[in-house]
Amino acid sequence: MDLLLKGGTIVTADSTFKADIAVKDGKIIAIGTNLKPDKCTEIVDVKGKLVLPGAIDGHTHLAMPFGGTISSDDYYTGTKSAACGGTTTVFDFVLQGKGESMLDAIKRRDAIAAPDAAVDYSFHVGVCDVSTDALLDTMEDALKAGIPSFKVFMVYDFGVDDGSFYKVLQKAAKIGALVGVHAENRDVNNVLVKQYLSEGKTEAWWHYMAKNENVEGEADVRAINLAKMAGTSLYIVHLANKQGVDAVTQARDEGYPIFAETCPQYLHFTSDVYKRERGRDFVCSPPVKGKESQDAIWDAIKRGDITTIATDHCPFTQAEKDWGITTKDGKPGNFTTIPNGCAGIENMYPYVLSEANKGRISFNKAVELCSSNPAKLFGLDHLKGALQVGLDADIVIYDPKKKVTIKNAEMHGNLDHTIWEGVECKGYPVATYSRGTLVYKDGKFLGNKGAGKLIKCKPIKLNSPTL
Ligand code: URP
Ligand code: ZN
Ligand code: ZN
Numbered sequence: 001m002d003l004l005l006k007g008g009t010i011v012t013a014d015s016t017f018k019a020d021i022a023v024k025d026g027k028i029i030a031i032g033t034n035l036k037p038d039k040c041t042e043i044v045d046v047k048g049k050l051v052l053p054g055a056i057d058g059h060t061h062l063a064m065p066f067g068g069t070i071s072s073d074d075y076y077t078g079t080k081s082a083a084c085g086g087t088t089t090v091f092d093f094v095l096q097g098k099g100e101s102m103l104d105a106i107k108r109r110d111a112i113a114a115p116d117a118a119v120d121y122s123f124h125v126g127v128c129d130v131s132t133d134a135l136l137d138t139m140e141d142a143l144k145a146g147i148p149s150f151k152v153f154m155v156y157d158f159g160v161d162d163g164s165f166y167k168v169l170q171k172a173a174k175i176g177a178l179v180g181v182h183a184e185n186r187d188v189n190n191v192l193v194k195q196y197l198s199e200g201k202t203e204a205w206w207h208y209m210a211k212n213e214n215v216e217g218e219a220d221v222r223a224i225n226l227a228k229m230a231g232t233s234l235y236i237v238h239l240a241n242k243q244g245v246d247a248v249t250q251a252r253d254e255g256y257p258i259f260a261e262t263c264p265q266y267l268h269f270t271s272d273v274y275k276r277e278r279g280r281d282f283v284c285s286p287p288v289k290g291k292e293s294q295d296a297i298w299d300a301i302k303r304g305d306i307t308t309i310a311t312d313h314c315p316f317t318q319a320e321k322d323w324g325i326t327t328k329d330g331k332p333g334n335f336t337t338i339p340n341g342c343a344g345i346e347n348m349y350p351y352v353l354s355e356a357n358k359g360r361i362s363f364n365k366a367v368e369l370c371s372s373n374p375a376k377l378f379g380l381d382h383l384k385g386a387l388q389v390g391l392d393a394d395i396v397i398y399d400p401k402k403k404v405t406i407k408n409a410e411m412h413g414n415l416d417h418t419i420w421e422g423v424e425c426k427g428y429p430v431a432t433y434s435r436g437t438l439v440y441k442d443g444k445f446l447g448n449k450g451a452g453k454l455i456k457c458k459p460i461k462l463n464s465p466t467l
Contacts, residue, residue: 001029001041003436005395008046012053012387013368021051023393026435031389044431046397052367053387054088054119054394054432055349056374058261059237059310062092063112067339068328072315073413075116076449078345081413083119083439083447085346086353086429088394089384089455090119091310091374093151095126095158101138102127106147110454117452118445119434120394122380124149124180127168128158136167140175146456149378151180151237154219155189155285162226169230176459178377179227180235180261183219183244184211184286193336202334204279204324208271208287210335216286217243224251224258233257233462235377238312240266240286242296249305252465259307259377259465262297264344264351265419267309270294273419280324282419283338284312301361301369307377307467309369311348314341315415346411347420349396350404354425357400376467379457393436400427412445 003023010019010031022030022041037043062078064071073081075092082090094109096102102125113121127150130136139150152168153159160168165181172179192210196202201209220236224247227234236248239260251258265284270291273282282288300306316339324338349370356366375385383392404425408418432440439447 001038003393004035004037004041004043005046005051005397006043008049008051008397010051010387011363011367013364013372016364021387021395023436026393026437028387028389028391028393031387049430050363050398050400051387052086052396052398053371053385054396054434055086055370056089056091056385057082057087057311057313057345057348058091058308058374058378059312060090060092060345061312061314061341064093064314066314066341069316069320069339071341072317072415073313073345075113075121076118077414078313079116079118079121079452080445080447081346081411083432083434084412084445086349086396086398086432087345088119088432088434090121090345091124091378092121093126094123096128098129099135100129101135102142103138103145106142106145114454115450118439118447118449119452120455121452122378122455122457123147124151126151126153127160130160130164130167136171139168139171139177143175143177143459148176148457148459149178149180151182153182154223155182155184155186159186162222166226166230169227169232173230173232176461178233178235178460178462180237181223182237183216183223185215185219188215188218197334204283204335204338205274207283207335207338208274211285211287213241213243213289213293216241217247220244221247224248227258228256233259236260238263238286239297239306240289240293242293245296245300245305249300249303252305255464257462257464260305261308261310262306263310263312264348265342266294266297268351268423269419280321280338281318281417282342283321283324283335283340284314284342285340306369308374309348309352310374311344312341313343313345315343315413316341317415318417342419343413343415344420346413347406350425350428351423353398354427357427373467377460379460380455382458383455393433395433396429397431398427399430402428402430404428410443
């Protein structure tokens with residue numbers, strides 16, 4: 001054996017117990033009490049610490065072109081930052097180009113990711129063009145290459161219309177794939193944007209108002225209906241509003257395989273952030289909503305109607321956020337000229353575990369939301385998402401007593417600010433192992449660029465709301 005983690009408290013999605021963990025060649029080879037090391041085993045005393053499966057962040061945008069720029073974390077700085085927050089796998093988005101096959105899109109993106117990624121990674125394909133049957137059929141090629149999950153955008157100029165969305169759902173039903181959706185009503189948003197701008201309402205607050213609770217909720221309801229019509233499962237990404245939560249809950253109560261992801265920013269902040277002096281730093285889509293929505297999301301988490309938490313990490317610098325005041329061409333800016341997205345790749349597991357440590361949810365629930373459920377949902381539970389013999393030794397050592405106040409200066413990504421500045425975490429990850437290799441310890445990144453592997457996922461067949 002290469003590594004023996006001795007005397008810790010193991011936390012999985014369904015149990016908590018004291019045991020040692022033995023690792024060899026990147027895999028967990030034994031879990032039990034008083035495991036005996038070999039001559040060359042490194043022994044690490046983890047008494048008083050929690051031992052958790054590494055988080056799987058199902059939603060990141062590394063080096064993503066958006067709003068006239070590119071998100072500031074590339075696959076190296078983003079995955080380095082992930083590792084330092086206890087995340088050992090990230091799912092990034094491949095945006096299909098016009099006329100591009102999904103497989104070509106994956107290969108194009110992997111050529112950028114593979115040399116850089118410091119932890120394991122996989123992709124969802126952001127579907128932009130299914131204008132021909134041949135292009136639609138390339139979903140199956142992606143699936144055969146180990147990428148069985150797709151995302152459609154109901155907003156943005158690169159998004160699809162309902163007809164294309166429906167075709168993608170039908171195809172997914174046929175081949176065993178999962179369709180994720182960014183649900184916001186594009187047409188209503190466009191109308192509101194025009195109205196607000198014509199009234200001189202240019203500040204960040206109006207981003208929220210133009211993408212308010214109903215703008216998101218209506219699209220959630222429509223997306224669920226389309227999935228029901230196509231007879232397939234659906235994964236609503238970054239769910240942030242109460243109407244959507246209610247629709248997901250109802251569909252699940254009726255037995256439909258409808259799943260939802262939310263993000264830490266929707267759990268911690270409310271739309272009041274858009275009234276701050278630098279409210280533009282919080283401009284993301286969907287925007288953070290009011291307290292009623294936040295409470296509904298927390299209640300849904302407790303009930304089991306939110307399946308995963310992911311970050312939607314898509315960082316832009318303050319200078320880029322300032323394009324909401326003056327655009328990069330020197331013209332007067334407004335809320336539509338701010339690149340959409342916030343950072344969080346290093347903050348998800350610390351934040352959710354801290355909420356667990358404060359008693360809001362159990363540690364088991366935190367592991368389920370951030371690791372086990374994403375593994376099951378995206379088809380990689382044969383490798384990751386639990387602490388079990390035979391699985392990858394993606395392990396986080398968590399000190400429940402350590403207190404950390406988040407400071408951007410201490411984060412490991414490539415950004416000059418964070419919306420998480422000053423947020424206090426009760427407990428913090430103190431070490432992260434990626435396939436048995438120590439990649440983070442006590443505030444320092446110890447991993448290597450390019451050490452992360454592309455994870456090939458299994459086809460996804462979900463017939464009920466239970467994973
Ligand atoms: O504001 C966000 N979330 N930007 C990234 C793209 C998306 O919609 O997920
Ligand atoms: Zn989105
Ligand atoms: Zn996103």
